[in-house]
Amino acid sequence: MDFTRRQMMAAGAAMLVAGRVSAALPTVAVVRPDDEAYWASVAAQYDVTRDVIQLENGNWGMMARPVLAHYEMAVRRVNRDTSYYARRSLTPDLIAVRDRVATKMGVAPQEIAFTRNATEALKALIVGYNRLRPGDAVLHADLDYDSMQACLASLKHSRGVDLLSIALPEPATYQGLIDAYEAALKANPKVRLILLTHLSHRTGLVLPVREIVAMARARGVDAIVDAAHSWGQLDFRPADLDADFIGFNLHKWWGAPLGVGVIYIRKSKIDLIDPDSANSPPFAANSQARVHTGTVDFAAQLTVPAAPDFQDGIGDAARAARLSYLRNLWTETLRGTTGLEILTPADPRLHGCITSFRFAGRTSVQDNAAIAKRLLDEYRIFSVHRDGPARGACVRITPALFNSVSDIRALEKAIPKLLG
Numbered sequence: 001m002d003f004t005r006r007q008m009m010a011a012g013a014a015m016l017v018a019g020r021v022s023a024a025l026p027t028v029a030v031v032r033p034d035d036e037a038y039w040a041s042v043a044a045q046y047d048v049t050r051d052v053i054q055l056e057n058g059n060w061g062m063m064a065r066p067v068l069a070h071y072e073m074a075v076r077r078v079n080r081d082t083s084y085y086a087r088r089s090l091t092p093d094l095i096a097v098r099d100r101v102a103t104k105m106g107v108a109p110q111e112i113a114f115t116r117n118a119t120e121a122l123k124a125l126i127v128g129y130n131r132l133r134p135g136d137a138v139l140h141a142d143l144d145y146d147s148m149q150a151c152l153a154s155l156k157h158s159r160g161v162d163l164l165s166i167a168l169p170e171p172a173t174y175q176g177l178i179d180a181y182e183a184a185l186k187a188n189p190k191v192r193l194i195l196l197t198h199l200s201h202r203t204g205l206v207l208p209v210r211e212i213v214a215m216a217r218a219r220g221v222d223a224i225v226d227a228a229h230s231w232g233q234l235d236f237r238p239a240d241l242d243a244d245f246i247g248f249n250l251h252k253w254w255g256a257p258l259g260v261g262v263i264y265i266r267k268s269k270i271d272l273i274d275p276d277s278a279n280s281p282p283f284a285a286n287s288q289a290r291v292h293t294g295t296v297d298f299a300a301q302l303t304v305p306a307a308p309d310f311q312d313g314i315g316d317a318a319r320a321a322r323l324s325y326l327r328n329l330w331t332e333t334l335r336g337t338t339g340l341e342i343l344t345p346a347d348p349r350l351h352g353c354i355t356s357f358r359f360a361g362r363t364s365v366q367d368n369a370a371i372a373k374r375l376l377d378e379y380r381i382f383s384v385h386r387d388g389p390a391r392g393a394c395v396r397i398t399p400a401l402f403n404s405v406s407d408i409r410a411l412e413k414a415i416p417k418l419l420g
Contacts, residue, residue, distance in 0.1 A: 204354030363392025
């Protein structure tokens, strides 16, 4: 067979896989989050381990079978054709992938660029933000990601600014979160930049980002938004946040291969982020000039469209509703249990599926690592402890589309036993 025929056969095989998957998912006008027959058909597209009940899905997301098939095909092509492909056809293929993602996000293609993860995207935004002057201040909260807090701290030396931190209210309310940031900005008029985590990896708390961004903007303060966990877990388009600077992951809730993130910079604000020091002038007025990743896993990037293609078959609203439903099965059943603190409110505006808990008085990292260990050792439930919240460490529970109601019921029964 010649080269073109081999490619066509490989692509045809992938289409057959996708066709079988599509046929396996029933077509329904409205997917209910408690339609267990439908969600079992979705779960069947994930080859998840059966060694444990996997409720720690915040680290990264699993590729569904058709996405994995596409990735395997892309790996074979990149491995086989190497630079013959890379120097001739790779760039237009990656531009097409970028354009697909931009359309899904609701932004202009030139406003985004691929990174290896949200951390890399946010680092470029924080370190490259050039509006700061000595004596200015930057602000973050206790629930922000460790690496992003460290990036802000580095600005004290590189930009001569002061670093301020606040503890978000616990328990939180929608207006209370807005008020917390407004009070911090009122008390610290030298703040020029704030970091906002749309959905916290520590507790699952969702911030009213659009409202806080607007409030900060009115005060002359820019915001960098960490959306590593929110897009794909919640039902929204990034354009809805009305933020100027955002970092995303595609390998968490979209289920793309590991190693793909996205940086977003609003076109009108591009000059506020310095070009990456590894790039050479002249610098284009786009997001691509603000990052420099070197050689990456091209197959992972080429596979990206397969992930939203699969997820679009489910629907953004249906996916978010199912994830929230799985979360509510245990949180709202156990909420109010004496000695149990569920850290994310019941308000649907303030949570997705990630939610953490702690036992009253057991706030150390050691306490919560021990609770997570007992969940695994005694009940085969895999979770993870998290530290960082001002009021103490916690245990994080993160369901995914492959989890069943029985998985959540097992957790619901286990927690009171550990508490007792």
